[in-house]
Amino acid sequence: MDILRSVYQVAGFIVLISLGVAVLEGYFYYHFKYYARSWFFPAALTVFPLLALAGYYGVTWEHPLRVWAYFVAAEALVCAAFRNIVKGRNTLPYLLLAPAFVGLALLLVYPFMFEVYLSFHDLKLTTIMMWKNTGHIPFVGLRQYWNVFTTSPLSEVSFWALVGRTLVWTFSNVFFHVLGGFALALLLNNSIRFKGVYRTLLVIPWAMPQVVAVLAMRGEFHATNGFVNIVLGRIAAAFPFLAHLGVGPVQWLSDYPLLTCTIINVWLGIPFMMVVILGGLQSISSSYYDAADIDGASYFQKLRYITVPLIRPVLMPALTLGTVWTFNNINVIYLVTGQAGGTEQADILVSALYKAAFTYNRYSYSAAFAIVVFAMLFFISVFYLHGFDAAKDER
Amino acid sequence: MASVEFKGIVKRFKDNTVLNGVDVDIKDHEFVVIVGPSGCGKTTLLRMLAGLEEVTDGEILIDALRVNELHPSKRQIAMVFQDYALYPHMTVEENMSFALRLKRTGRSEIEARVQEAAGILQLQKLLKRMPKQLSGGQRQRVAIGRAIVRNPKVFLFDEPLSNLDAKLREEMRVEIAKLYQRLNATIIYVTHDQVEAMTLAGRIVVMNKGIVQQVGSPIEVYRKPANLFVAGFIGSPTMNFFSGQLRSEGDRLLFVNENMKLPIPSFLLHDGDRHAGREVVVGVRPDDVLVGRDGAECSGKMEAVLEVCELLGHRENLYLKLGGLRLLATVEAFFDRSPGSAVTLCFNYRNMHVFDAATERRISE
Numbered sequence: 161m162d163i164l165r166s167v168y169q170v171a172g173f174i175v176l177i178s179l180g181v182a183v184l185e186g187y188f189y190y191h192f193k194y195y196a197r198s199w200f201f202p203a204a205l206t207v208f209p210l211l212a213l214a215g216y217y218g219v220t221w222e223h224p225l226r227v228w229a230y231f232v233a234a235e236a237l238v239c240a241a242f243r244n245i246v247k248g249r250n251t252l253p254y255l256l257l258a259p260a261f262v263g264l265a266l267l268l269v270y271p272f273m274f275e276v277y278l279s280f281h282d283l284k285l286t287t288i289m290m291w292k293n294t295g296h297i298p299f300v301g302l303r304q305y306w307n308v309f310t311t312s313p314l315s316e317v318s319f320w321a322l323v324g325r326t327l328v329w330t331f332s333n334v335f336f337h338v339l340g341g342f343a344l345a346l347l348l349n350n351s352i353r354f355k356g357v358y359r360t361l362l363v364i365p366w367a368m369p370q371v372v373a374v375l376a377m378r379g380e381f382h383a384t385n386g387f388v389n390i391v392l393g394r395i396a397a398a399f400p401f402l403a404h405l406g407v408g409p410v411q412w413l414s415d416y417p418l419l420t421c422t423i424i425n426v427w428l429g430i431p432f433m434m435v436v437i438l439g440g441l442q443s444i445s446s447s448y449y450d451a452a453d454i455d456g457a458s459y460f461q462k463l464r465y466i467t468v469p470l471i472r473p474v475l476m477p478a479l480t481l482g483t484v485w486t487f488n489n490i491n492v493i494y495l496v497t498g499q500a501g502g503t504e505q506a507d508i509l510v511s512a513l514y515k516a517a518f519t520y521n522r523y524s525y526s527a528a529f530a531i532v533v534f535a536m537l538f539f540i541s542v543f544y545l546h547g548f549d550a551a552k553d554e555r
Numbered sequence: 556m557a558s559v560e561f562k563g564i565v566k567r568f569k570d571n572t573v574l575n576g577v578d579v580d581i582k583d584h585e586f587v588v589i590v591g592p593s594g595c596g597k598t599t600l601l602r603m604l605a606g607l608e609e610v611t612d613g614e615i616l617i618d619a620l621r622v623n624e625l626h627p628s629k630r631q632i633a634m635v636f637q638d639y640a641l642y643p644h645m646t647v648e649e650n651m652s653f654a655l656r657l658k659r660t661g662r663s664e665i666e667a668r669v670q671e672a673a674g675i676l677q678l679q680k681l682l683k684r685m686p687k688q689l690s691g692g693q694r695q696r697v698a699i700g701r702a703i704v705r706n707p708k709v710f711l712f713d714e715p716l717s718n719l720d721a722k723l724r725e726e727m728r729v730e731i732a733k734l735y736q737r738l739n740a741t742i743i744y745v746t747h748d749q750v751e752a753m754t755l756a757g758r759i760v761v762m763n764k765g766i767v768q769q770v771g772s773p774i775e776v777y778r779k780p781a782n783l784f785v786a787g788f789i790g791s792p793t794m795n796f797f798s799g800q801l802r803s804e805g806d807r808l809l810f811v812n813e814n815m816k817l818p819i820p821s822f823l824l825h826d827g828d829r830h831a832g833r834e835v836v837v838g839v840r841p842d843d844v845l846v847g848r849d850g851a852e853c854s855g856k857m858e859a860v861l862e863v864c865e866l867l868g869h870r871e872n873l874y875l876k877l878g879g880l881r882l883l884a885t886v887e888a889f890f891d892r893s894p895g896s897a898v899t900l901c902f903n904y905r906n907m908h909v910f911d912a913a914t915e916r917r918i919s920e
């Protein structure tokens with residue numbers, strides 16, 4: 161009767177979540193209904209923290225005073241928000257949005273805060289038991305950030321080498337994404353037969369779960385049984401002079417892991433750019449091309465002076481997203497090289513970060529590391545979006 | 556400047572025939588207006604001349620040179636599109652100089668030609684603006700400026716004023732007329748606005764369903780429409796048509812239907828006997844329906860009932876009922892009669908048109 165038990169557990173879980181949402185909605189409902197009354201805030205400050213404390217009591221009974229103080233503080237914050245932000249507006253949208261915001265806060269804001277907290281302390285394999293037993297870990301100030309720039313997250317590669325490699329990886333990937341996506345979009349934008357079929361085929365790598373796609377491609381780069389090496393071997397056998405030039409099977413995964421990752425990631429990333437650029441191309445009125453024809457523009461001049469400037473508004477956000485995704489792409493690198501010990505030759509910042517945290521167990525160090533990576537991405541995005549605004553102003 | 560010749564132009568999109576044997580001769584320095592109802596193939600004809608559309612059959616000659624296969628930029632034409640097609644990411648100046656920059660013309664010459672065109676069109680203050688920062692009329696001038704700068708042999712305009720409001724359209728019409736005198740260029744101008752056609756054209760080409768119906772000066776097309784379509788299309792309000800039969804009675808020729816019996820004078824139709832028994836359509840413009848007064852060469856009086864009056868300011872439209880027929884007359888304001896009252900009317904023979912009912916061709920003089 162294991163099945164019945166699973167069903168029972170799942171059902172219980174769903175009921176629990178629904179109850180949680182119901183409690184949350186009820187809580188916000190009373191806030192939205194009565195927040196304008198003068199008696200509401202004192203009442204809320206006494207009733208809700210006590211109710212929450214009762215719920216807390218159902219789980220455990222540690223530091224009741226401290227926990228109660230937390231609840232009061234949270235309630236005061238909520239009340240202040242109501243007094244200053246919500247006041248006098250149409251409240252229904254806020255009521256409906258509230259649970260989602262609470263969910264986001266739990267899933268995004270809390271982990272981020274915890275990460276910042278960790279990055280100023282020293283949590284690692286030797287201190288984790290202390291943290292567990294006493295709830296305290298040593299405060300170290302900015303030392304973890306200092307460590308990020310001076311020590312290496314891995315055993316062979318230094319931090320600055322990783323930064324350089326990540327930039328090369330990001331730039332080359334995004335470059336080929338845009339190049340390939342642009343070329344394919346231009347082809348698909350012609351009036352050719354079976355356009356829908358091609359478009360579907362080309363979007364497949366993007367539509368598949370990334371893990372499946374990457375593992376399948378990894379198989380194709382296998383030294384003896386992979387498609388790539390088989391083809392290279394055949395070519396070398398058929399054209400001896402090419403073999404003399406060095407064409408032949410290659411140990412992709414052990415000799416050129418970063419190149420292999422790049423090829424796979426380029427293949428994965430092209431469809432997104434293609435779809436975005438194709439959308440941009442189709443929105444360009446054909447009369448600009450007619451006018452340019454009469455003005456005497458060649459194919460490449462039309463591309464350079466009409467097509468590229470006119471797809472810039474769609475290209476810039478896509479480029480920002482593509483850069484962030486590639487910079488942060490741990491899937492491809494981890495799945496191609498990270499399993500079974502793996503090599504460090506293909507590690508970029510985020511995959512090194514993953515190893516630092518979960519192979520070398522340097523939790524605080526990697527928290528600081530993550531914040532540094534976050535700051536880098538933040539500035540790259542701001543830079544791009546600034547460029548995007550400039551492009552928009554021209555129009 | 557140049558002459559343009561269309562010889563037996565046929566255009567098919569798949570098996571939809573859009574143009575069916577268009578023959579038009581356009582002389583040097585001529586201002587030709589192509590008019591016709593929507594979808595009759597005017598834009599298609601213009602785009603074929605510009606080289607933006609393939610010619611299915613026939614020949615296009617510019618200055619006696621066959622250009623069917625010539626690239627648009629080599630034909631030395633300039634086109635002003637209906638939606639202007641100004642490059643949205645370039646300033647007015649860049650838009651106007653684009654063609655010259657592509658040809659690697661010298662900086663100083665580009666500058667001089669842009670300034671000249673801007674001077675003609677009063678665009679000097681707008682040169683640094685983006686197209687989206689311009690009003691409709693200004694955009695239209697920029698589009699014309701872009702054409703002028705290239706110094707083309709032939710200008711093509713595709714309904715350039717249709718996006719403007721009535722007042723601006725009037726102003727721009729005058730501007731274009733002035734421009735024509737100044738440039739003294741060959742201009743082919745597409746429109747379905749009659750006033751534009753009548754006022755601008757040196758010659759009008761009336762098209763319908765991919766066939767040229769009539770080519771002639773505005774006054775010819777108005778006074779002597781070649782067939783029923785042209786008669787109905789040119790002139791506003793539309794001509795009144797009555798169908799009936801020609802009979803000869805003694806030495807007179809009569810137009811007869813259930814509601815009227817009109818003698819047809821011999822200056823309208825020679826050799827009356829030859830036409831006896833023919834089914835015809837008679838056309839009279841509302842201006843030539845004389846209500847309550849006499850003219851020099853007029854038909855006999857007829858009795859009609861006034862149904863509705865429309866005052867237009869200095870003219871008045873009268874909707875009349877003659878037996879079972881409805882007809883429209885325009886008279887000087889103010890026609891002081893109330894609807895329902897009886898009026899007498901007659902037709903001005905000088906401006907009456909007789910068409911064969913079967914062939915729809917004009918048979919009167």
Ligand SMILES: Nc1ncnc2c1ncn2[C@@H]1O[C@H](COP(=O)(O)OP(=O)(O)OP(=O)(O)O)[C@@H](O)[C@H]1O
Nearest residue numbers: 568571573591592593594595596597598599600747
């Ligand atoms: N690319 C095309 N493919 C198929 N049919 C077309 C194409 N372009 C035009 N047509 C058809 O050709 C006919 C003539 O079109 P065209 O644009 O020349 O009309 P037009 O006289 O300019 O009308 P309008 O006054 O509305 O601009 C129309 O029936 C149209 O449906």
Ligand SMILES: [Mg+2]
Nearest residue numbers: 597598599713
């Ligand atoms: Mg048109």
